[in-house]
Every structure is written in structure tokens, then in C-alpha cells.
Amino acid sequence: xxxxxxxxxxxxxxxxxxxxxxxxxxxxxxxxxxxxxxxxxxxxxxxxxxxxxxxxxxxxxxxxxxxxxxxxxxxxxxxxxxxxxxxxxxxxxxxxxxxxxxxxxxxxxxxxxxxxxxxxxxxxxxxxxxxxxxxxxxxxxxxxxxxxxxxxxxxxxxxxxxxxxxxxxxxxx
Amino acid sequence: xxxxxxxxxxxxxxxxxxxxxxxxxxxxxxxxxxxxxxxxxxxxxxxxxxxxxxxxxxxxxxxxxxxxxxxxxxxxxxxxxxxxxxxxxxxxxxxxxxxxxxxxxxxxxxxxxxxxxxxxxxxxxxxxxxxxxxxxxxxxxxxxxxxxxxxxxxxxxx
Numbered sequence: 001x002x003x004x005x006x007x008x009x010x011x012x013x014x015x016x017x018x019x020x021x022x023x024x025x026x027x028x029x030x031x032x033x034x035x036x037x038x039x040x041x042x043x044x045x046x047x048x049x050x051x052x053x054x055x056x057x058x059x060x061x062x063x064x065x066x067x068x069x070x071x072x073x074x075x076x077x078x079x080x081x082x083x084x085x086x087x088x089x090x091x092x093x094x095x096x097x098x099x100x101x102x103x104x105x106x107x108x109x110x111x112x113x114x115x116x117x118x119x120x121x122x123x124x125x126x127x128x129x130x131x132x133x134x135x136x137x138x139x140x141x142x143x144x145x146x147x148x149x150x151x152x153x154x155x156x157x158x159x160x161x162x163x164x165x166x167x168x169x170x171x172x173x
Numbered sequence: 174x175x176x177x178x179x180x181x182x183x184x185x186x187x188x189x190x191x192x193x194x195x196x197x198x199x200x201x202x203x204x205x206x207x208x209x210x211x212x213x214x215x216x217x218x219x220x221x222x223x224x225x226x227x228x229x230x231x232x233x234x235x236x237x238x239x240x241x242x243x244x245x246x247x248x249x250x251x252x253x254x255x256x257x258x259x260x261x262x263x264x265x266x267x268x269x270x271x272x273x274x275x276x277x278x279x280x281x282x283x284x285x286x287x288x289x290x291x292x293x294x295x296x297x298x299x300x301x302x303x304x305x306x307x308x309x310x311x312x313x314x315x316x317x318x319x320x321x322x323x324x325x326x327x328x329x330x331x
Contacts, residue, residue, distance in 0.1 A: 031217060034261035099230065125234050132259040134217035134231045 033140075033151035034132055040066070040146045041130035048097055048105055048119035059118050060146035063172035064092035065139050065165070067116070067156075068128060070100040071108050073136040079155040080112050086161065087115035091169065095119035098128050098136050141165060143172045194233065196240045203243050210239055210252060213267055217260045 035041075040056060047054045059066075067083060069076040087093050095116035097105045102121055109116075122128055131140065134153075141150040150168050152160060198204040211225035218229040224236055235256070242252050256264045268274045 028220065031220075031263055032261060034257065034259055125230075129234060129238060129259060132217075132261070134229075134260070 031134070031153070033148070035140075035148045036151065038148055040140070040142050040148055041127065043120070043122075043127045043130070045127060046121045048095070048102060048109075048121050054118060054120055056146065059094050059120070060142065060144075062092055062144050063169060064094055064117070064142055065169075066094050066096060066131075066142055068096045068098045068131070068133050068136050068138040068140075070098045070136050071104040072100065075155050076137045077112075079137050079157070080115070082155070082157050082161070083115040084113050085158075086156075092117050096122050096127060096131075096133075098122050098133065099125045139165075141168055141172075194236070196236075199244065206249065207240060207243055210243075210249065211236060213265065214239070214256060215264050215266050217264060223266060 040060060042056050044053055044055050046052065065086070067079075069079075083093055093115050095118065097119050099122065102123070105119070105121075109119075120127065125133075131138075137155060139152045139156055140148050141152075143149050149172065150165065152164065154160075156165065196207070198207065208225070212223050214224045214235065216222045216224050216227035216229055216232040216235075218231045219227045222232070224232040224239075238255075239252060242255065247255075253265060262268060262274075268277060270278060
């Protein structure tokens with residue numbers, strides 16, 4: 001018994017190490033979305049192209065990506081070519097132009113190309129708030145019933161698409 | 174010296190710049206609730222700040238939303254629900270009681286109980302060992318006392 005006690009510090013050390021090692025593998029910035037498996041929120045906001053009112057029913061119906069973007073967002077510029085590539089491959093992408101100036105946004109699409117089927121102007125960030133957006137870019141995978149299935153915070157590149165989004169998207173398609 | 178004074182004053186000035194917008198309140202009660210809630214809601218973007226301290230755009234949006242909802246007559250619980258529905262339990266600095274958070278809430282009490290238990294055990298053990306020592310001492314003393322006179326050189330310890 002007395003001899004076993006000598007191993008107590010070693011045991012504590014091992015337990016502590018396991019906890020700390022697990023802590024190192026967790027990303028504290030990865031914030032799970034509260035809207036996974038919840039319906040995409042209702043909204044009534046103008047379209048970027050012509051200003052007519054868009055609502056939830058106009059953009060829901062097939063598995064699509066909802067991409068939150070803005071011209072002030074530098075990562076969005078990095079992400080843009082990847083989105084264009086996906087759009088060219090036939091993936092429906094709907095833009096949420098988040099807290100942006102519409103003129104600048106239209107200019108951006110003319111210069112860089114337009115991968116979006118629709119673009120929702122969310123100038124006040126109200127749709128963003130209902131979606132739980134806390135920065136741009138963010139991308140939501142929404143199924144044909146309008147249920148949010150996945151949220152990715154940050155740039156979507158070929159690796160993220162292939163590893164995380166594509167399998168889910170194929171499953172829905 | 175003057176430069177040092179200026180720099181010191183600058184340090185003092187930074188908290189004043191942290192929050193840019195000002196809101197007007199219908200009553201001091203609403204104002205108090207506003208400050209309490211901004212202190213307890215966590216900014217989703219800049220993770221270790223509350224929305225009162227953060228100047229991230231999202232924190233400003235949440236403050237605005239909070240102000241609107243307070244004036245719409247929403248209760249603190251309703252506002253917390255609204256935030257949790259969008260940003261998850263993460264936004265509450267004071268997590269709610271649930272199966273997931275039970276351990277978190279009970280941990281201080283459990284640790285205190287464990288500490289007290291260890292303390293009691295240690296005290297009790299040291300108590301018995303002194304008693305044993307006293308008994309040993311007493312026996313030795315008895316030995317010494319029993320030694321006949323004239324043979325005092327000898328004692329029980331050899």
C-alpha cells in the first residue's frame with residue numbers, strides 16, 4: 001500500500017497530461033452554430049442586382065450554399081475564385097451581402113465575376129443576426145427543405161470543400 | 174516627466190474609447206439592465222470579451238439589438254433566449270443549469286467537500302499517530318521508572 005502511494009504523483013501527472021493534450025487539440029475559436037438542423041430564417045430583403053424584394057421562399061428549394069460576404073472582407077476576395085469554380089461546376093450559391101455598400105458590391109461582381117444565383121442585400125445585418133453570423137466569410141449548407149445542415153466559418157478553398165462540404169452536399173443532392 | 178504624465182493619461186483614456194455609441198433610456202431601470210446584460214453577454218467574435226467591452230461590429234449590433242429589445246419590454250430571460258437561439262449557449266457568461274453544465278455548477282461544491290474530507294482524514298490520522306507516540310512514550314517512561322535504583326545506567330533503549 002505504502003509503495004503504491006509513491007506512484008500517486010505519476011498518476012496525477014498522466015491524468016493532467018491527458019487533459020492538457022486534449023486541450024491542445026481543441027480549437028477555442030471554433031464556435032458551433034446554434035442553427036444546425038434548424039430552418040433557414042425568414043427574411044424580406046432586396047436583391048443586389050435589381051432591388052426587388054427577396055424572401056425565404058425565393059431562395060430555398062434545392063441544396064445550396066449560402067455565402068456571407070462583403071467587399072470590406074479581405075478573406076472574401078481570397079475565397080472568391082473558389083466560389084466561382086464551384087458555381088461553374090454547378091453548385092448553387094446564394095450570396096448574403098453582409099453590411100456592405102451595394103454599389104461597391106455590384107462593382108466587385110462585375111470585376112471579379114458573379115458566382116451567385118441570387119444576392120441578398122443585408123445592409124443592416126439583420127439576416128446575419130438571425131443566422132448567428134459573427135464575421136465574414138461564413139458559408140451555410142442548406143438542404144432542399146431549407147434546413148441548415150452545416151456552417152463553415154472562414155474561407156472555403158478546395159481542401160475545405162473536398163473534406164467537409166462536398167460529402168455533405170453530395171449526400172443531399 | 175511631462176511625456177510620462179501624458180502617456181499615463183493616455184492609458185487611462187483607452188477604456189473611454191472602448192464603446193463608441195451612446196443610447197438613451199426611458200428609465201434608469203432599463204439603463205441598469207442594459208449595463209448588466211452587456212456585461213454578461215459574450216462577444217462571439219472576440220471571444221474573451223463581453224459585448225460591453227468589445228468594439229467588434231458584431232458586438233455593436235448585439236448592443237443595438239439589446240437596446241431595442243429592452244425598450245420593446247422584453248424580459249432578461251427572453252433576451253437571453255434570443256441570443257442563445259442565434260449564437261448558442263456560448264454567448265452567456267453565466268451558463269444555464271442543464272445536464273451539460275451540471276458538473277460545471279457543482280464542481281466548486283464537490284471540490285470543497287473533497288477538500289474537507291481529505292482535511293478530516295489527515296487530521297484524524299495525525300491524531301492517532303500522536304496517541305500511539307504517547308503510548309510508546311508512556312511505556313518507555315514506565316520502564317525507566319521500574320528500573321531499580323543503582324542500575325540507572327541501563328535503560329530500555331539499548
